[in-house]
Structures are given as C-alpha cells and as structure tokens.
Amino acid sequence: MSNHHIGKYLSIAHRTHTKLIDKIFKSKFDLNYGQVFILSKIYENNSINQHKLCDEYSLDKAGVGRILKKLEEKNFIKRKSDPEDKRSKKIYLTKKSKNVKAMFFKLFDKIEEQIKKDLSKEEIDTLINLLKKVQVNLDTLEG
Amino acid sequence: MSNHHIGKYLSIAHRTHTKLIDKIFKSKFDLNYGQVFILSKIYENNSINQHKLCDEYSLDKAGVGRILKKLEEKNFIKRKSDPEDKRSKKIYLTKKSKNVKAMFFKLFDKIEEQIKKDLSKEEIDTLINLLKKVQVNLDTLEG
DNA sequence: ATAATTTAGTTGATATGTCAACTAAATTTG
C-alpha cells in the first residue's frame, strides 16, 4: 500500500473535515470552515493581529484578510489599528462573540472528538507528527 | 499533545502540498493542483467518466466538471457523450497529453517521493490508514 | 406504458486560497 498517493488521502480527509464544519456551523452560527478556525484562534488569543493568524495556519494574508472582513461584517470581531504599529491591525472579540463562546467551543470540541473517535492517544500523536513531517518534507522541495 | 487540533495540521499539510504541486506543474505544464490530480486519474484510466472521478476524490461534480472544462480548453483531454448512456460523458486523453505522460509522472512521482522522504513503509501505511479513519469518523457524524 | 424517481452533468452564486501589484508604515543601511 505504500505506493499509494498520500496527497489524495490528505485532500479527501481535509475536505471531509471542511464540509462537516461548514454544515454544523452554518446552521447555528452562520460561519464556515475558515471563519471557524480563525475565530477559534481569536478566542484563544484576543488582540492577536493578522499576520500572526497567517503564520498560525500557514495561510496567505489576502485570504485571512477577507475572512476577517466577513467575521467583522457578521459582527463577531472588530479590527483596530495598533497605535504602536500603525501598519498592524489588532483583532478583538465583540459582545456577540463573547456571548456565544461556550456554545462555539462545545460544537468545535465535539467535532474534534469525533475526528479522534476511535484513535488512541498514541495514534493521535502519530498522526499529527506524520502530518508535520509531510509538511516539512514538502516545504523543503525546491520547485 | 493529543489535545491538539488534527484539523489544523490536516489543513496545513494539504495546502502545503497544493502549493508545491501548483508551483511545479505551473511552469512545465500550465496545470494546477486539481487539474494534476484529475489528469493523473485519467492517465490511469482512459475513458473514465465524470462521476467516477467525483467518487475517486470525493469531489463535488460541479467542481470536477469545471476542472475538466479547463483541461479540455488546454487540450489535455476530450469529452465525448457515451452512446450507451447519453447522460454520461467519457473522457479521453489527447495526443498532447499522451506525449507528455512520461514527463508528467516523472514530476508527479518526484513530489510523492518527497512527501514520503523520511518516512518508513510502516509510517506511510500508518498515515494513510489514520487519514482514512479520520475521514470515516467525520463522515459518520450527523450534523 | 406512463408517471415518478434517480442519475450525469451544467450553470449561477458565494467563499476560500493563491499570486501579484499596490499603499503605507517601520526598519535597516549607508
């Protein structure tokens, strides 16, 4: 089996995950995959700025900027220019997002539990380590 | 570490892979990630039809249809209505794509080798099995 | 046989994700 294409399974697992989050969070919060992940990080780290979010998820700044714009339109966050570095924008939770935090993580953790349902702790660590290895391998191939 | 979010690593690894394929295949073939995966399957399975491709990668038929349209515009494939089932379209390689097949797989396999660079056969099997498990877990959660 | 349902594929709408070009602010360098 080791001649199979890892990329294929990576892609399918990722999209299955995306679709489930989209489906579950759409009805309760009108949020989709990218918005959910970004918001979860802001919950953990109030007043984070945009480029830190890009680093966190290896995401392009243009995409992150647009997701934040959506989150702002939906009134989950506010962005304010950082007085100490006027290039930078800091991101803050709103009353609305603070109010739904517990419910948000209830769903978020439920999905994460489901992913890991029949995996042992060792398997989870193995999976994450192998995914990290794959990522490093890909990062080090010169095009 | 087992309290970490698998989804995050899944997403990062997937996008790192996507970006690398985009970069490498753009210059030599003017193909991107989705086109590369779809074309690789058509190489393996000349005269496949669209819904089989959707099944293969768990992709939405709309997306697959548009990728095939691109591949047809770029003259890598042709689509013909199946006389035995006029709803279905069968996909065929063109002279152009047949000519570049060896070169295509040289690159394709190079990337796959790179993904697996420092993984043992056991680790590769483990990774694929864990990714499949994760996918099944996600598929079985009702929204 | 005809009506109802399912299947294969397309199109429109909307969001993500990337790249490139851009603005503006901060930092480095000479």
Place this chain on the structure above:
DNA sequence: CAAATTTAGTTGACATATCAACTAAATTAT
C-alpha cells in the same frame, strides 16, 4: 538623516470547492 528595504494589510484576478437549481436521460414503480 535620507534612501532602500521590509513588513502589514488591501485589492484585483483567477481557479477551486460547495450548494442549489436546472436539463436531459435512464431507471423504477405502479
């Protein structure tokens, strides 16, 4: 200190991915 470079973020262009609504053909049920 002034010029050059880097950094943070935005915008436009373009392809993917999904969903929903649609057409047309095939299948099934009555």
